[in-house]
Amino acid sequence: MSNEYNLIKAGANIKNIEKKQSCGYEEIKYELEKIAGIENIKYCEPLKNHTSFKVGGPADIFITPRNVSHVIDIVEVCKSHGVPFFIMGNGTNLIVRDKGIRGVVIKIGEYLNNYHVDGEVIEAEAGILLSDLSKIACENSLTGLEFACGIPGTLGGAIVMNAGAYGGEMKDVVISTHYLNNEGELKVAVGDEHLFGYRTSFIQKKGGIVLKTKLKLRIGDKELIRQQMDILNEKRAKSQPLEMPSAGSVFKRPPGYFTGPLIEQCGLKGYSIGGAQVSTKHCGFIVNKGNASASDIIALIKFVQDKVKAEFGVHLEPEIKIVGEE
Ligand SMILES: Cc1cc2nc3c(=O)[nH]c(=O)nc-3n(C[C@H](O)[C@H](O)[C@H](O)COP(=O)(O)OP(=O)(O)OC[C@H]3O[C@@H](n4cnc5c(N)ncnc54)[C@H](O)[C@@H]3O)c2cc1C
Incomplete structure (x- = not known):
């Protein structure tokens, strides 16, 4: 019985290995593992595990980079081998089709969440959740980001989408954004260069990867900010599924x-x-x-x-x- 069980287990392992190998892109796997660490890479990863809709087929290679230089290096490897790549944040504005995404999916999420508060300015990495960023603003008695407290995406996704709610939008608070352009160069967009419009920005128009952003808020009353966030969250919970x-x-x-x-x-x-x-x-x-x-x-x-x-x-x-x- 136990032999049979072990054989079944061994069979399952072989299937897993075959599954990993069938994802292709052998030529870049080693390089990517060297950059991002094997523990931050998954092969044939179902994207339904990473989207708020809970749908989506597999990514051939799914990477959660630990820092900005990982992102830059991963993109360079993909480009030099002609392997397609796709950037996602928290997957809250995405439908990934059932056959999934070919090539490499780079999730700019939980590890890229460093931030720094300097007076009325917060600079944060693209993977930080917008809801966490509004709490940080509140903790620092900074007003202007209350509108974003219930938006479930990352800061990067919010820049791409010019996310907004209840009369506020990212456009109102963003000063500058560090990004990687299509040529793999590090650039900074300032003010109007963001080309913000209704649910759009320069990234949608020109391409690029958001790495970090500076927001300018205003000194306010911590308790009033908290109350406003509670009111908006309650409104959202009442009206949205x-x-x-x-x-x-x-x-x-x-x-x-x-x-x-x-x-x-x-x-x-x-x-x-x-x-x-x-x-x-x-x-x-x-x-x-x-x-x-x-x-x-x-x-x-x-x-x-x-x-x-x-x-x-x-x-x-x-x-x-x-x-x-x-
Ligand atoms: C319950 C619910 C409520 C919502 N309410 C609101 C709302 O009130 N207002 C609103 O505006 N939206 C709302 N959204 C939609 C969504 O949360 C926002 O659009 C959010 O900004 C998406 O961020 P994300 O990190 O999830 O991006 P994703 O869904 O992962 O990606 C969205 C797009 O941005 C790109 N992208 C993501 N990160 C980067 C990056 N770092 N660099 C380059 N490209 C990137 C992706 O390629 C994709 O094209 C809601 C969603 C849900 C599920």
Whole structure:
């Protein structure tokens, strides 16, 4: 019996090894492991483990760099071997398709979370969570970042998306951003060079990797800041389906309309395709009922777009980024 068990176990191990080898990119694995450390690299990693929607097929190679120079070196290795790479933050604005992402996924997350407070200025690395950054601002009696306390992404993702809520957006507080451009050069964007617009920024327009950002806040009253954050979090919990996997608002708000009511007036509240459902709490959200595939969600997005276009003549543009192999 125990022999049989060991054989089964050995078989499983061989399968794992085969699985790792089948991810390809043998030519860069050793170099990447040397840079980032073998413990920070996974092969054939299901991206559903790293997205708030809980969907997404495998990344051939998934790396969580420990510091900025790892990011720079990893990108250089990918470029020199012509291997595609994709940068993600906390995966809260992403739908990764079911076949996953070929090449290397670099997650700029938990390890790149150093920050420094100097008077009214906070400089922080791109992987820090926006919610943590707003708490840090509050602890330092700095006002201006309360709007961001319930946005579940990283600072880097928030720069890319010009994330915003309740009348505030990153544009209001960002002074400068250190980034790696498409040529692999370190650059700094200052002020207007961020090209911030509604849920967009220079990174979406020109490419690049956000490494760290300086925010300018104002001295305020710690208790009032905390109260405001509590109020906003309560508002969010009442109006959004935070208890279910999603990626926040699916669509940008079309000029002159509110997305949720448009979708609701089409009779689509609670409408499902497979495991994807238009939220019954907020029609601007699609939620994963538990077993959704990325294809279910993408099909539902298309269905909603077509219905709203047919009923109101309004095009709903996705705010969420859809990535990965079709
Ligand atoms: C429950 C819920 C509520 C939400 N509420 C809001 C809200 O109120 N307001 C709002 O604006 N958004 C909201 N969002 C969406 C999301 O949190 C934001 O868009 C956030 O800024 C995304 O950050 P992220 O780190 O998760 O980025 P990801 O989803 O990982 O990536 C988003 C995009 O940014 C790119 N990217 C990420 N990090 C970097 C980097 N360092 N350098 C270069 N490119 C990078 C990715 O390639 C991708 O294109 C919500 C999401 C959820 C799930």
